[in-house]
Amino acid sequence: MSVAAQAPPAADERISKPGLLDRLVVRPEIGSLLGAVLVFLFFSIVTEQFLSTGGVATWLDDASTLGIMAVAVSLLMIGGEFDLSAGVMTASTALVTAILSTQLGWNVWLALFVSLLFALGVGALNGWLVMRTGLPSFIVTLGSFLALQGLNLGITRLVTGTVQVSGMRTTDGYASAGFLFASTFSFGGTSFYISIVWWILFTIVASTILVRTRFGNWIFAVGGSALSSRAVGVPVMRTKIFLFMTTAFAAWLVGSINILRFTSVQANQGIGLEFQFIIAAVIGGCLLTGGFGSAVGAAIGALIFGMARQGIVYANWNSDWFQLFLGVMLLSAVLVNNALRRRAERVRR
Amino acid sequence: MTSLIETTEIGKTYGSVIALRDVSTVVNAGEVTCVLGDNGAGKSTLIKILAGVHQHDRGSLKVEGEEISFTSPREALDHGIATVYQDLAVVPLMSVWRNFFLGSEPTKGFGPFKVLDRKQGREVTKKALSEMGIDLRDVEQPVGTLSGGERQCVAIARAVHFGAKVLILDEPTAALGVKQAGVVLKYVARARDRGLGVVLITHNPHHAFPVGDRFLLLKRGRSLGSYDKADITIEELTRQMAGGAELDALSHELRAAEKEDVS
Numbered sequence: 001m002s003v004a005a006q007a008p009p010a011a012d013e014r015i016s017k018p019g020l021l022d023r024l025v026v027r028p029e030i031g032s033l034l035g036a037v038l039v040f041l042f043f044s045i046v047t048e049q050f051l052s053t054g055g056v057a058t059w060l061d062d063a064s065t066l067g068i069m070a071v072a073v074s075l076l077m078i079g080g081e082f083d084l085s086a087g088v089m090t091a092s093t094a095l096v097t098a099i100l101s102t103q104l105g106w107n108v109w110l111a112l113f114v115s116l117l118f119a120l121g122v123g124a125l126n127g128w129l130v131m132r133t134g135l136p137s138f139i140v141t142l143g144s145f146l147a148l149q150g151l152n153l154g155i156t157r158l159v160t161g162t163v164q165v166s167g168m169r170t171t172d173g174y175a176s177a178g179f180l181f182a183s184t185f186s187f188g189g190t191s192f193y194i195s196i197v198w199w200i201l202f203t204i205v206a207s208t209i210l211v212r213t214r215f216g217n218w219i220f221a222v223g224g225s226a227l228s229s230r231a232v233g234v235p236v237m238r239t240k241i242f243l244f245m246t247t248a249f250a251a252w253l254v255g256s257i258n259i260l261r262f263t264s265v266q267a268n269q270g271i272g273l274e275f276q277f278i279i280a281a282v283i284g285g286c287l288l289t290g291g292f293g294s295a296v297g298a299a300i301g302a303l304i305f306g307m308a309r310q311g312i313v314y315a316n317w318n319s320d321w322f323q324l325f326l327g328v329m330l331l332s333a334v335l336v337n338n339a340l341r342r343r344a345e346r347v348r349r
Numbered sequence: 350m351t352s353l354i355e356t357t358e359i360g361k362t363y364g365s366v367i368a369l370r371d372v373s374t375v376v377n378a379g380e381v382t383c384v385l386g387d388n389g390a391g392k393s394t395l396i397k398i399l400a401g402v403h404q405h406d407r408g409s410l411k412v413e414g415e416e417i418s419f420t421s422p423r424e425a426l427d428h429g430i431a432t433v434y435q436d437l438a439v440v441p442l443m444s445v446w447r448n449f450f451l452g453s454e455p456t457k458g459f460g461p462f463k464v465l466d467r468k469q470g471r472e473v474t475k476k477a478l479s480e481m482g483i484d485l486r487d488v489e490q491p492v493g494t495l496s497g498g499e500r501q502c503v504a505i506a507r508a509v510h511f512g513a514k515v516l517i518l519d520e521p522t523a524a525l526g527v528k529q530a531g532v533v534l535k536y537v538a539r540a541r542d543r544g545l546g547v548v549l550i551t552h553n554p555h556h557a558f559p560v561g562d563r564f565l566l567l568k569r570g571r572s573l574g575s576y577d578k579a580d581i582t583i584e585e586l587t588r589q590m591a592g593g594a595e596l597d598a599l600s601h602e603l604r605a606a607e608k609e610d611v612s
Contacts, residue, residue, distance in 0.1 A: 212464040214454040217443075221451050224440035231400075231434055232507075233423045233452035291442040 028285030029297030031336040035283065035329065036304050043311030050307075050314050053190035060192065063306025064199035065090075065254045067299045069273070070280035071199075071206045072250030074298035077281050078210070079243045080223035080290030081130060081137040085122070085145040086247050087273030092148050093119050093255030094265040095156060098165035101172070108173035108260075116252050122148070123248025127241030149271060156267035166264030174260070181253075182261035195257045199299065202250070207295040219243065224291030279326065280305055283333040292337075304329065351414040352377050353515050353546040354399060354430070359408035361394050368394040371408070372572045374565045376515055376546040381537065383557035384550045385590055386567035392550045395567070396517050399548065400432040401425030413514075429514035433504040435523055441493030445485060446474040448492050449507050477510040478503065481536055498529030505536050509543060516540055517548040522556045534560050554586045566590065 049055040069086060076083055093115045100111035126144055130137045156163055168174055181198075184191040210216040218239045221229040230236045259265050282288065283304060284297025308329075312322050354376040361369045369391040376382045386392045397403040398410065401419030409416055412428050419425045422432070439448045447470070455466040455473070474488045483502045485495075492500055501521045508516050518537065522530035538560050541547050551557050557564065564581060566573035566589050573589060 208464075212467075214456055214463070214465060217447055217451060217454050217465065220443050220447070221440050224442045228434070228440050229451065231422055231432060233426050287442075291440065 028292060028294040028337075029300060030285075031333055032284045032297045032300040032304065035333070036300050036307070039304050039307050039311065043307060043314065047311060047314035050311055053188055055310070055314065057190050057192045059306040059310040060196045060303075061306075062310055063303045064193065064195040065257055066273075066276060066280060066305055067199040067302030068195075068202050068250050068254050069247075069277045070284065070298040070302040071203050071295050072247045073277040074281035074284060074286045074293050074295050075206055075210060075219060076243045076247050077278070077286040077288070078223045078290060078293040079219045079240055080226065081127075081240060081243065082141060082278065083126065083244060083247045084138065084141040084274045085126065085148055086141075086251055086277055087270045087275075088145055088148045088152065089119060089122065089248060089251035089270070090254045090258065090273065091265060091267065091270035092122070092152055093252040094259035094269070095152055095165060095267060097256060097259050098168060098265050099156070099159055101174075102165060102167045102170075103159055106172075108168075108171050108177040110173075111171075112177060112256055115255070116249070119248040119252035119255075120245050123245035124241055126248070127244030130244070131237045131240055145274065149268075152267045163267040164264055165267075168259060168263040177256075178260045181257045193261075195261075198253065198257065199302075202253070203295060203299040206246075210295050215239070215242075220291060222290075276305065279330050282337070283329055285333075285337060287337055288334075301333075352411075353413060354548075355411040355414075356395075356399075357409045357411070359395075359398065359405045359410060361398060361403060361405050361407075367570055369398075369405075369567075369570050372565070372567065373408075374563070374572075374575045376548055377562075378514070378546050379541055379544050380562040381541050381547040381549055381560050382563045382565060383561035384548060384565045384567060385552060385554060385557055385586070387552060387590070389569070390567040391570040392552075392567055393519070394570075396432065396519055396548065396550055399425070399430060399515075400517055401430070429512065430517065431508035431511065431513035431515070432517040433501065433508060433519065433521065435520040439492045439500050439504055442491055444489050445478075445492055445495070445503060446470045446488040449474040449477070449488075449503065449510075453511055473510075478506050481506040481509060481539060483536070496529060497525050498532045501525075501533050502536050505533075505540060509540050509545065513545060515546045515548065517550070519550050520552070521549070522551060522553065530556060552590070554583060554590050558583045558586060 043050040050059075069090070073083065073086060096115040096118050097108070097111045100106045100114060101108050106114075122144065126137075126141055129135075130140045133140065153163060156165060159165075181194065183194045185194060185197075186192075210219060218229065218234050221234050222236045222239045226236050258269075280301035281293065281298040282301070284294060284299070284301035286293030286298065308325050309319075309322055312319055312325070352375040356375075357373050358371045359369065359373070360367070360371060372391070372395060374382060374384075384392050384395060394403065398405045398419075401422045401424050404418050404420065410418065412430070417428070419428075425432070440451065443451070450470050455469045456463040457466045457469075458464050471488050475485070478485055478488075481502065483499070483506055485499070492503065495503065505516065505518070505521075521533050521537070525533065534556060537547055537549060541560070549557060549561065562578050563575060564578070564586060565575045566586075
């Protein structure tokens with residue numbers, strides 16, 4: 001037992017400076033980084049296209065929209081909440097934009113703006129309901145997930161008579177909005193989608209906020225212990241509602257990228273994606289119970305997703321194997337996280 | 350000198366349940382007011398009123414002579430009343446220094462580009478803790494790796510550092526071993542010597558008596574009396590805590606029962 005006050009005066013010399021390995025082990029994203037390196041090496045050796053610039057562009061693009069969502073979801077999970085409506089929200093925002101601009105003839109920019117307000121509103125409502133009722137966010141957002149799913153189909157069918165909205169290409173402002181959200185840029189002779197840039201940008205901003213700002217400190221705190229945080233004056237409700245709104249914002253960003261790239265959207269799109277976001281965040285080191293995790297880790301988790309999904313295609317395997325891979329990956333990530341958590345929460349009396 | 354906190358016949362009801370009634374006591378700077386009572390005596394209700402978690406619905410609460418009713422813990426904090434809860438003192442997964450500054454983080458930079466001043470955070474935490482006589486190996490380690498006593502001490506040092514005038518401690522020694530409890534009580538005394546008014550909630554008179562200046566005894570939501578240290582002995586305190594007259598009656602009954610068994 002160590003009683004701090006009775007320790008010898010030469011306090012700081014009691015432990016040697018932690019080695020590089022020790023310092024790395026406690027980082028939440030280290031597991032995902034190792035996993036990413038393994039997956040990368042494996043497919044680089046097994047397949048030929050994987051390392052070609054075209055191949056790289058493909059799996060980076062696959063990872064990008066998933067990554068944007070995974071990063072936002074990881075912040076929310078660190079804050080101790082889930083959002084099951086996040087997947088469907090990517091379709092809802094795209095539908096709002098598409099219906100306003102193709103059916104009502106609005107300028108795309110205005111439609112995007114209204115769609116953003118809609119997303120932030122849904123996010124705020126999710127957060128407010130969770131905080132106000134004290135119910136688990138799992139249940140509350142399951143409700144909004146189903147509600148949005150119904151709204152997506154119902155309204156799309158009412159407005160267009162079908163279950164998809166298309167024709168974005170002929171709308172006002174499509175060119176400029178498309179440039180921002182869905183253009184490609186050339187790098188080393190290969191074209192890369194701009195969504196990759198959004199993904200990297202979003203990760204940098206989210207990670208900086210999380211680790212370097214006051215608000216980031218509050219995110220960890222409300223996820224780690226909402227009651228303790230409230231007791232020292234952290235605005236728990238405001239913090240959590242803001243996190244739900246951040247997730248909704250990310251869904252708007254992804255929805256906008258999708259609608260402007262594919263120029264049409266299916267009303268049943270996005271269903272089931274919410275679990276992929278959570279899986280990527282967990283692979284990236286987020287605890288399901290909140291209070292611990294990393295935004296960079298979630299981005300790496302999404303990268304593993306993208307590399308494995310495309311790698312399996314390049315290797316000419318049946319894509320059924322992807323699910324197996326996912327399951328194994330998730331289980332090992334949770335086991336590693338659990339060990340880390342026990343290390344951090346170990347109580348010495 | 351006006352008292353830091355003065356309650357006069359304060360009371361609180363939850364629906365039809367009277368949780369607290371007619372409790373009067375004072376908390377002075379540089380003194381420890383101990384609140385003693387068994388489970389359900391109203392100790393928690395009293396401190397929740399003082400900490401701004403609940404509002405009292407009768408009697409008066411004066412802070413530095415000014416009548417007040419807190420609407421949030423933040424408001425109580427702004428009046429210099431800091432509360433350290435038994436299990437809620439810290440966030441276990443966060444590092445010591447992040448816990449220390451939680452809610453009052455040091456920042457640098459301007460406007461929307463304000464970032465945490467992590468270097469200052471670490472240094473100030475280390476300094477503030479060592480001033481309270483708490484010597485930690487590493488302020489970057491998660492608080493969860495500290496012992497129960499050390500965690501309480503971090504929370505106490507935090508309150509002292511951020512200029513609390515009144516420190517409310519909810520059962521700080523409850524889950525601790527004898528040695529750890531002693532360490533925590535030492536920091537309580539140190540906080541008192543630095544001029545803070547301390548409210549110490551406990552159900553252990555042996556922890557309360559050595560550091561306390563005033564003892565408020567609660568039972569079933571009512572006050573059994575508020576005594577200065579000079580007016581009460583530890584034996585009397587223990588007896589009152591244990592139920593006093595009721596205990597006498599109980600031992601009488603037990604004796605009677607024994608006699609019956611023998612006959």
